[in-house]
Amino acid sequence: MPEAADMVDVELRVKRYDPERDNKPHWQTFHVQVKAFRSVVLDALHAAKWHHDGTLSFRRSCAHGVCGSDAMVINGANDLACQALIEDLGPVVTVEAIRGLPLIKDLVVDMEPFFAQYRAVLPYLINSDEPGYRERLQSTEERARYDDTTKCILCAACTTSCPVYWGNTGYVGPAAIVNAHRFVFDSRDEAAEQRLDILNHRSGVWRCRTAFNCSEACPRGIKVTQAIEEVKRAILLDRL
Amino acid sequence: MRRFEAVNVHHHSYDAVIVGAGGAGLRAAIETAGKCRTAVITKLYPTRSHTGAAQGGMCAALANVEEDSWEWHLFDTVKGGDYLVDQPAAEVMCREAIDAVIELEHFGLPFNRTPEGRIDQRRFGGHTRNHGEAPVMRACYSADRTGHMILQTLFQQCVARDVNFFNEFQVLDIAFVQDGTSRRVGGVVAYEQATGDLHVFRSKAVLFASGGFGKMFRVSSNAHTLTGDGPGLLYRRGIPMQDMEFFQFHPTGIYKLGILLSEAARGEGGILRNRDGERFMERYAPTVKDLAPRDMVARAIQTEILEGRGVGPDQDAVHLDLSHLPPEFIDAKLPDITDFVRTYLGLEPKVDPIPIQPTAHYAMGGIPTNVDGEVVVDAGGTVMPGLYAAGECACVSVHGANRLGTNSLLDIVVFGKRGGRAMAGFVASSDLPDLAGGVEGDVRSRIERMKAGSGGESVADIRDTLQNEMMDKASVFRSADSLRSALADVQELRQRWDRVSIDDKGETFNYDLTEALELGYLLDLAEALVVSAAARTESRGAHMRVDHPGRDDANWMKHTLVTRAADATLALSYKPVLGDRYEPMERKY
Numbered sequence: 001m002p003e004a005a006d007m008v009d010v011e012l013r014v015k016r017y018d019p020e021r022d023n024k025p026h027w028q029t030f031h032v033q034v035k036a037f038r039s040v041v042l043d044a045l046h047a048a049k050w051h052h053d054g055t056l057s058f059r060r061s062c063a064h065g066v067c068g069s070d071a072m073v074i075n076g077a078n079d080l081a082c083q084a085l086i087e088d089l090g091p092v093v094t095v096e097a098i099r100g101l102p103l104i105k106d107l108v109v110d111m112e113p114f115f116a117q118y119r120a121v122l123p124y125l126i127n128s129d130e131p132g133y134r135e136r137l138q139s140t141e142e143r144a145r146y147d148d149t150t151k152c153i154l155c156a157a158c159t160t161s162c163p164v165y166w167g168n169t170g171y172v173g174p175a176a177i178v179n180a181h182r183f184v185f186d187s188r189d190e191a192a193e194q195r196l197d198i199l200n201h202r203s204g205v206w207r208c209r210t211a212f213n214c215s216e217a218c219p220r221g222i223k224v225t226q227a228i229e230e231v232k233r234a235i236l237l238d239r240l
Numbered sequence: 241m242r243r244f245e246a247v248n249v250h251h252h253s254y255d256a257v258i259v260g261a262g263g264a265g266l267r268a269a270i271e272t273a274g275k276c277r278t279a280v281i282t283k284l285y286p287t288r289s290h291t292g293a294a295q296g297g298m299c300a301a302l303a304n305v306e307e308d309s310w311e312w313h314l315f316d317t318v319k320g321g322d323y324l325v326d327q328p329a330a331e332v333m334c335r336e337a338i339d340a341v342i343e344l345e346h347f348g349l350p351f352n353r354t355p356e357g358r359i360d361q362r363r364f365g366g367h368t369r370n371h372g373e374a375p376v377m378r379a380c381y382s383a384d385r386t387g388h389m390i391l392q393t394l395f396q397q398c399v400a401r402d403v404n405f406f407n408e409f410q411v412l413d414i415a416f417v418q419d420g421t422s423r424r425v426g427g428v429v430a431y432e433q434a435t436g437d438l439h440v441f442r443s444k445a446v447l448f449a450s451g452g453f454g455k456m457f458r459v460s461s462n463a464h465t466l467t468g469d470g471p472g473l474l475y476r477r478g479i480p481m482q483d484m485e486f487f488q489f490h491p492t493g494i495y496k497l498g499i500l501l502s503e504a505a506r507g508e509g510g511i512l513r514n515r516d517g518e519r520f521m522e523r524y525a526p527t528v529k530d531l532a533p534r535d536m537v538a539r540a541i542q543t544e545i546l547e548g549r550g551v552g553p554d555q556d557a558v559h560l561d562l563s564h565l566p567p568e569f570i571d572a573k574l575p576d577i578t579d580f581v582r583t584y585l586g587l588e589p590k591v592d593p594i595p596i597q598p599t600a601h602y603a604m605g606g607i608p609t610n611v612d613g614e615v616v617v618d619a620g621g622t623v624m625p626g627l628y629a630a631g632e633c634a635c636v637s638v639h640g641a642n643r644l645g646t647n648s649l650l651d652i653v654v655f656g657k658r659g660g661r662a663m664a665g666f667v668a669s670s671d672l673p674d675l676a677g678g679v680e681g682d683v684r685s686r687i688e689r690m691k692a693g694s695g696g697e698s699v700a701d702i703r704d705t706l707q708n709e710m711m712d713k714a715s716v717f718r719s720a721d722s723l724r725s726a727l728a729d730v731q732e733l734r735q736r737w738d739r740v741s742i743d744d745k746g747e748t749f750n751y752d753l754t755e756a757l758e759l760g761y762l763l764d765l766a767e768a769l770v771v772s773a774a775a776r777t778e779s780r781g782a783h784m785r786v787d788h789p790g791r792d793d794a795n796w797m798k799h800t801l802v803t804r805a806a807d808a809t810l811a812l813s814y815k816p817v818l819g820d821r822y823e824p825m826e827r828k829y
């Protein structure tokens with residue numbers, strides 16, 4: 001570990017937009033210092049906001065990649081600001097808001113369309129059996145079947161990296177499909193058919209052109225494209 | 241351009257308002273759904289809440305893998321809390337734990353499973369079989385993202401019930417109304433982050449579930465947004481805060497950053513070592529060793545460091561060693577936390593020892609409530625009609641002087657549910673309060689003052705200083721001197737906060753403004769903590785006074801209440817600890 005006091009300079013270029021002042025977005029460069037040892041983009045954004053310009057707006061909360069607040073386009077690719085290491089990015093870092101959702105201010109976009117798409121796939125366990133006073137049984141194999149897609153933190157990095165989504169924001173997008181997958185392949189759930197019908201529609205799973213951007217973007221390492229393929233196959237093979 | 245124009249004010253009317261959408265708020269919302277018109281107001285999107293960061297597990301004596309009973313769980317909770325636990329409340333929690341876990345499973349929570357397909361369980365600090373004999377497997381879990389799964393599952397159930405969320409609305413004040421000779425809740429005032437507008441929610445009842453305030457310390461496992469707004473705003477309106485001196489430091493935070501490495505790491509076999517490679521917990525807790533309760537492990541680590549046996553460039557850390565665990569096992573049971581180590585330390589936990597240090601983690605104290613979530617405003621048990629609290633912001637008190645691991649996820653679902661149910665019952669038999677106009681005046685003038693402020697003080701500087709002083713003077717070890725000095729610092733910082741200037745004068749996502757307002761709550765709660773801690777001249781649980789190292793049951797077997805008057809002077813009072821099923825004994829593990 002290097003001494004904690006070692007600092008490095010970062011040239012942080014942020015695409016800014018203030019709806020109360022600007023007609024269109026513009027770039028601003030901040031020269032900030034962060035700790036040399038494993039600082040992340042969020043540290044650079046905080047340095048800019050706290051020591052240079054308090055009007056810079058971005059969402060964040062947990063600061064370690066579990067709450068999904070701070071997906072943004074970092075040096076051209078979607079990532080969480082709190083997980084993107086400065087040492088991997090080099091001394092010049094560009095940051096802009098994720099694409100495909102309405103821009104509100106600086107790095108803040110309107111997440112409501114994203115959550116509406118999530119809600120559209122019935123993202124909750126549906127089972128009408130009376131389970132009684134004990135847990136429902138599930139084997140470790142059955143549990144493993146949908147483990148990957150339970151990791152989703154709804155950060156929207158996948159959906160907003162998808163070229164199809166940029167062109168057609170009516171498409172439900174990868175994140176909603178991931179969350180449908182989580183229930184479709186849960187042995188305790190009974191509504192797979194309903195969800196697959198929803199995803200079989202015009203704005204559903206067939207919009208996917210397997211660009212793989214989503215899998216690369218996912219900060220939780222979820223195999224997003226694979227999940228989408230599994231859902232497609234379930235529809236084609238008429239179920240499970 | 242809307243700059244400096246009059247603030248828009250909107251008016252809403254509901255039966256019930258829930259402030260916060262973490263585990264406690266969401267569980268309460270599930271309970272009121274379909275029973276009364278409820279608004280859930282949350283400054284973060286629900287799924288961003290810090291419940292999602294919880295890792296290790298949630299305890300319940302299911303006895304799925306070995307013999308267990310809720311009574312053993314109760315004993316551990318009381319002993320772990322150093323006998324400051326209200327035993328009847330803890331009994332409610334430990335009994336209802338079993339149903340709470342089963343209910344979460346029915347809601348769809350993907351627990352890890354045993355080979356028989358039942359909910360799997362693992363060991364956790366302070367949880368033992370038969371009153372301390374040996375560690376017991378009691379923690380139900382989902383890999384090392386149990387909190388994530390609880391938050392997602394509860395949110396999913398809220399989506400299924402079409403719960404009415406006001407996302408990114410920040411509650412900044414509460415209104416009480418006169419009702420005959422007594423007072424009751426009238427509603428809350430919220431600030432809409434997207435527009436800068438103010439919203440007055442008139443409501444028969446309000447339940448606070450706004451989480452903790454661990455951001456008053458430098459090294460912290462808490463999110464940036466855990467600033468104690470809920471307790472802070474109630475405290476300013478005269479509601480007492482209970483047991484504020486008891487703040488838990490979790491033994492294993494990532495060095496300097498404070499990011500948590502769950503106790504599950506030790507539950508699954510991880511070992512703490514000092515610079516000599518010694519498993520030092522054998523000296524401090526011979527029976528349960530690394531799985532002693534958090535207060536004891538944190539003090540042991542601090543002692544090793546103070547006595548020169550620390551690791552790292554400044555010798556201010558110790559090692560958490562997982563390298564002897566099978567690699568597949570680490571991937572299956574501890575995938576997330578080992579990833580944190582790779583990302584933020586650049587180390588490979590399968591081979592490298594991990595530098596850790598105690599990290600500010602959990603507020604045992606907070607808004608005083610009874611087991612139905614009703615807020616209790618004095619030592620006599622008087623409730624404020626219509627006011628409820630649940631989760632980390634509340635103090636029931638089931639955690640006493642030191643919370644056991646896994647008992648908070650349990651607390652939020654058990655008391656979130658009970659609070660929601662009690663609130664739904666209350667609103668069914670009460671009328672809408674008469675709320676006079678202009679209740680938003682205080683918030684409006686606070687915002688205007690903040691935007692007009694030209695004193696030149698910086699929020700970031702004041703916050704940094706607060707976090708440093710609290711860490712150095714009011715954390716794992718405390719003394720009369722350190723606390724006196726901390727109090728002077730906090731009071732000076734409060735004066736500086738009055739002279740804060742912010743850059744952003746706009747209405748749209750003005751986090752410059754909200755961070756400044758949040759800092760105000762942190763400062764008030766820090767003062768409450770330090771004053772409560774200075775008065776308690778004994779050591780108990782997480783509150784360790786080096787100048788009073790023993791527990792003093794004769795004088796201090798009581799809860800602290802700290803109350804702030806309108807002129808900002810503080811008064812301390814005390815109330816008895818409830819229950820005598822277990823007599824206090826020395827805490828040995």
Ligand SMILES: Cc1cc2nc3c(=O)[nH]c(=O)nc-3n(C[C@H](O)[C@H](O)[C@H](O)COP(=O)(O)OP(=O)(O)OC[C@H]3O[C@@H](n4cnc5c(N)ncnc54)[C@H](O)[C@@H]3O)c2cc1C
Pocket residue numbers: 259260261262263264265281282283284285286289290291292293294295296297298386387409410411412449450451452461462463466469470500502601602630631632633645646647648649650652
């Ligand atoms: C890293 C970590 C790991 C943990 N692991 C465990 C574990 O394994 N087991 C265990 O039992 N416990 C664990 N805990 C403790 C436990 O997770 C928390 O105590 C618990 O989740 C708190 O839940 P809550 O619902 O009270 O608050 P939170 O989940 O923090 O939610 C607070 C809510 O309040 C809202 N809010 C705050 N202020 C305002 C305002 N002014 N206006 C409107 N809304 C507001 C926020 O938007 C948020 O929705 C852990 C804690 C941490 C930090």
Ligand code: SF4
Pocket residue numbers: 151152153154155156157158159174175178217218219220221222224
């Ligand atoms: S699948 Fe991955 S990228 Fe997409 S929303 Fe979930 S966590 Fe984010």
Ligand code: FES
Pocket residue numbers: 059060061062063064065066067068069070080081082083
């Ligand atoms: S701040 Fe929570 S994911 Fe980055």
